[in-house]
Amino acid sequence: MRETFSGKEKLALLASVMWPILVTQVGLYMMNFIDTAMSGHAGAVDLAGVAVGSSLWIPILTGISGILMALTPILAQNAGAGRSEKTAFYVQQGIWLAVGLTAAVAVLGFFLLDPVLALMNLEPEAAYIAKHYLIGLGAGMLPLFIYNALRGFIDSLGQTRTTMMITLMALPVNTFFNYVLIFGAFGFPELGGIGAGYASAVTYWFIFAVTVYTTARVRPFSGFSIYKSWSGISMSAWRELLMLGTPIGLTIFFETSIFSAVTLLMSQYSTEVIAAHQAAVNFASLLYMIPLSFAFALTIAVGYEAGAERLQDADSYTKIGIIGAAIMGAAASVIIYLLREPAAFIYTQDPELAELITLFLLYAVFFQMSDAINTPIQGVLRGYKDVNIPFLMALAAFWLIGLPAGHAAAVWTPLGPFGYWIGLITGLTVCAAMLAYRLKVVRQRFRQGRLQNN
Template identity: 55%
Template sequence: MQQTVTLKDKAAQLLHILFPVLITQLSLYAMNFADVTMSGHASAVDLAGVAIGSSLWVPVFTGLSGILLSITPIVAQHLGAKRYDQIPYSVMQAMYLAIVIAFVIIGCGMIGLDFILEQMKLEDNVQQIAYDYLVALAFGIIPLFIYHVLRCFIDALGQTKVTMFITLTALPMNIFFNYLLIYGKLGFPKLGGVGAGYATAITYWCCCFSALLVIHRFRRFARYRVLHRLYPISLAMWKELLKVGLPIGFAIFFETSIFAAVTLLMSEFSTTTIAAHQSAMNFASLLYMIPLSISTALTIAVGFEVGANRYKDAKQYSFLGIGMAVCTAVLTSLFLYFFRGEIASIYTKEQEVLLLTKQFLLYAIFFQLSDAIAAPIQGALRGYKDVNATFVAALISYWVIGLPFGYLLAKFTSAHAFGYWIGLIAGLAAGAVFLLARLLFIQRRYHRIQTMKG
């Protein structure tokens, strides 16, 4: 990261951060996709077991790892303020906290996983594969959370290309180990879907060691001496990390879990409707990687400028990012509208499912426009370390407005299954308006602070 003067320079720097983040997000998405699809080639039972295990793991990971995202604005602000000596201390404390969170997840899984799976009324063989898949995955939870902290540290320095290369290396590695362990190739045991869990755990360890090697050996990271000293645990620093991280984690959890809840509520409709819903939602989730990546880039850029007390520059980055997201959303919306038939055909050849998927994809257009405003604003607010607003917005927009409104439409109007999508769109739109108002308020407050200092 470096100071920029013109909007052209800011756009160039933001894009420099953004593109590697986007590729990283797509690669992570592809890893989960590979686990599910490769398990499906083993058997339908393996596919179902891994899909269930993955649907339980993803909201837990995204929510709890969201807590550790607090290190990104903290390091970015230290960097902007040139408090370089505070960076290794903050990163090490975040690593300690990551290990504790990982052990808590493993402990909770040991106690409650059986009970959760039993409540889902699955077939015995599907339940066993889901259980064994998650147990296998658990061997990689500690390195995964450590890597997540190191990734946030590297990204906060603006070196997003480094984490992009690590993730791009991890994707073929994950596919290779899936091939060996799911299908029992080259003398390895044939484990079916459970093998995907072990393959992912091995990949997590490789990512962690790669990141540790990078920050130890490469000068641009080694100069911060992150691994040169074991600091004592600081509960005060943990409190700061949690103060910023818990609202981020809960906001992400509310966002990811709402879609799981809608999928469960969709079970009352026909198999055709559920299949169409899942297909359209899967593609909409893929497109969401764009505003999500812009959000991450804004957290880094805005945090850097706020740390340097350049509040005007932070404001310019905020609206530059929102503008990029809106322009991209217009293009993706046009793509969805004109090519919804071709997109639907990727997922199914059954005519009834295809036609219904095309209808759901029309509603996905409105997701694009709301996400293009809400997601970048969330990232900008995190750069200011104003995280409670995003937590409140996620809770209200999804669970107070979106889900109840969607339920009423689905149950008591002719909208039926589309009612849930309309409800989510309404919630997203309300959240976007609230977050925009909050961003303008925060920017005015920082402007007053700068005026008083001047």
């Protein structure tokens, strides 16, 4: 990042930071997209099993990634304030924290996976696929979480093209191993949907290896010597990371887990309904990478300017980012509406299942705009290190308002499973309104704090 002096410069710099993030996010999500699409062609049961497995995994993945995301605003504000000498220490603590979080998730998974699956009304084969898909993914947890810590370091320097290139290198690896492990090509065992989990684990190890090499050998990262003079675990640094990262992680967890909760509640319906719901979520979530990328870029830009106490510049980035995300959100709604029928056949050749997917995608059109507002605002608030109130807002919007509304619509109206999507739209809209108000409050308080310091 660098200081800018005009709106045109800010737009150009934000775009240069954001578009590699977008390519990275789309690339990372394409791994899940490929898992789901290829599993669907292995059979409806495989798609349902992977759907349930993904619905349990994605909230954990995004929640842990959110905790480790605390590195980005911390390092960005340090850079803006001229305190880059602390970079190596914080990155090392982020890696230690990633190891600890991996151990915690592994222990919880060992004791809770079977009981959670037993609570669901799944066909035995679908439950088996879900369990072993998750076991396969688990083999790649450690490298994936450490990669997330290292990515926070890379992105905080504004070097987002680096993570983009690493992700693009990984996509062919993921596609190849999905193909051979799901369908049993080239002498590999035919594992069906289970193979998608192991393919993802192999890909995570590949990403980890390339990222470690890059941060150790390639400038400007090698200049920070993050692997030399290794520091032990610092509880004060962990406390700082967790105080900032836990609300971020929980905010993202509550937003993503409502989709997972809906998938689990849909276990009362047929395997085809579960598969169609997951396929529609999978396609719509691909376009969600656009506002998410705006959020990541805004965290970096706003964090840098806030650290340097250039609040007018932070406001300018906020306006540019939110307006840009809103425009892209409108475009995403149009894309889903126009492509809903061909998109359905990406996941299946069964006409009845494809028709169900198309119906779910119609509902997905309506929550694109809410996503395009609330997600970038979350990124701005993280740049200001304001994370606790947004967490409570997400909890209230999604779990106290959205999910109950969806359950009521599903149970007490003719909408059935589509009623849950009404709940998703409601939760996203309420969250967007709450966060917009919170941003106004934070900007006023931050400005007053600076005036008091002067």
